[in-house]
Amino acid sequence: MSTGIADLGPVRRRAEQRAWNWYDWANSAFYATTLTVLFGPLMITVAGRAAGCTDLDDTCKRTVDVLGLHLAAGSLPSYLTSFATILSAFILPIVGAMVDRSGRKKMHMAWFAWSGSFFAALLFFLRGEQWQLGAVAVVVSSILGGCSLVSYYAIMVDISEEHERDAVSSRGWAFGYVGGGLLLLVNLGMVLGHDALGMDKELAVRLSLLSAALWWAGFTIIPVVRLRDYPAREGAPAPGGLLGRSFGQLFRTLKELPSYPMTMTFLIAYLFYNDGIQTVIYSASIYGSKQLHLGESVLIAAILLIQFVAFGGALLFGRVAARYGAYRCIIWGCVGWMAIVVLAAFLPDRNVALFMVAGIAIAIVMGGTQALSRSFYSLFIPRGREGEYFALYNAAERGTSWFGTLVFGLTFQLTGSYRWAIVAIVIFFLLGLFFLLRLDPRRGVEDAGNRVPAVI
Structure with a gap:
């Protein structure tokens, strides 16, 4: 009896991997347009009006009341981002445990994404002196976005084998950079050309924020339609409800780590x-x-340049990893980051060309190290625990992401120079490199019960 003449598994996986890439394309618009570029200045302007500031920029020292705390309007976006990231550090592990237990990763990703995009769309109403709704909306949408990524990362393990993950993750990051960059290009064009379009600048910014939310929600439909849910890989579920089982699994993971x-x-x-x-x-x-002392137009051009060059960086690192392994690429990526940071400290004032060269270098190593970190870490996750361990990955990132900015700020305060402040960041890459060099990748993959790729 014939059993078939070809293994169609790779073909099926490749189709699902292409569908999976679309969620990188979808959510990157929110992170690029909203969180990275446009939300902060608009929130400072609106909160500054409410506080009675006349100079509506980041020097506004007047305060607004947030749950009884008097916070400077100029610092409000930073505080909101910090609050969202710290809160995420507690929420994401619970979400990850729930994702693994339910066996419905695709739908968890979808509902978190659509809920997050709904709150992101509410930023359109950030106007006049009405900053409160925007504050709630950006915190909730940021947390829900992180929850959707827990499911999204876990799906990568279902649709790819160990030796495929570097390429899959790299294509996803690259796709995300292009998607986020394209919408950001359109939105910055609308903001900068608002007079020609017959609207004021704030309306152009608010429409851009709305477009990022709609982009996120709309393109999420593609992976939802084309991906399929995979059953949970663990054995019989523990007694109790889904939420109770999730807490129990979280505590077990922390104990077993x-x-x-x-x-x-x-x-x-x-x-x-x-x-x-x-x-x-x-x-x-x-x-x-x-x-x-570079102008706003130069900085905007640099942001867009980094976004699109990072596309090539992610793909380049993916190809190099196929030959030399993700581990070596991440190590050399950290070395590259250190070199870039040190050289950036010696950039001459008002030299646009060298600043752009530095931006290109940043984009190449940024795309590569971020993409390969995701795929490399997936090899160290025990089967059936992907959501939970990726939640720890995201929670660890979010819960400590203020250390570097704190060091940057303190160094500037002590030295009065941003050059020393930028050099101080090197310590984080040195510490990362120290622990990377203590890593035995083969042992880590074997301990997790996964197959060791031919090149790691």
Whole structure:
């Protein structure tokens, strides 16, 4: 009796992987347009009006009342982002445990995404002196976005084998950079050309925020339609309701984590070097404007350049990892980050060309290290625990992502120079590299019960 002449598994997986990539395309618009570029300045303007500020920029020191706390209007976006990330650190592990137990990763991703995009759309009403709704909306949408990524990352393990993950993750990141960059290009064009379009600047910004929410919600439909749910891989479910089982699984994971020392070592390494990456992204515009005295148009061009060049960086690192392994690529990525940060400290004032060269270098290593970190870590996750362990991955990132910005700010306060502040970020890449070099990748994959790829 014939059993078939070809293994169609790779073909089916490739089709699902292409569908999976669309969620990177969908959610990146929210992170690029809303969280990275447009929300902060608009919130400062609206909260500043409510506080009675006349100079509506980040120097506004007057305060608004937030749950009894008097917070400077100019600092409100930073406080809201910090609050959302810290709260996420507590919520995401519970969500991850629930995702694994339910066996409905696709639908969890979808409902978190659509709920998050709904709250993101409410930012359209951030106007006049009405900052409160916007504050709630950005916190809730940020948390829900993180919840959707827990499911999204876990799906990668279902639709790819170990040796495929570097390429799959790299294509996803690359696709996300293009999607986020395209909408950001349109939105920045609308904001900068608002007079020609017959609208004021704030309306252009609010419409851009709304477009990011609609983009997120609309393109999420593609993976929802084309992906399929996979059953939970663990054995018989524990007694009790879904939420109760999820808490129990979380506590068990935290207790068992030391039994996977390589997984824990990589998480610690990732905490440090990813914090360095996030701090560079956060501080680049500050450094360019305050230290190098570059204009707004140059900074906007740099943001778009980084977004699109990172597309190539992700794909490049994916190809190199296929030959030399993700582990070596991440190590050399950290070395590259250190070199870029040190050289950036010596950039001359008002030199646009060299600033753009630095932006290209940042984009190449940023796309590569972020994409490969996701796929590399997936190899260290025990089967059936993907949602939970990726929740720890995201929670660790979010719960500590303020360390780098704190060091950056304190160094500037002590030295009065952003050049020293940017150099101080090197310590995070050094610490990440220290723990990476203590890692035994083969042992980590074997301890988790996964197949060791031919090249790791």
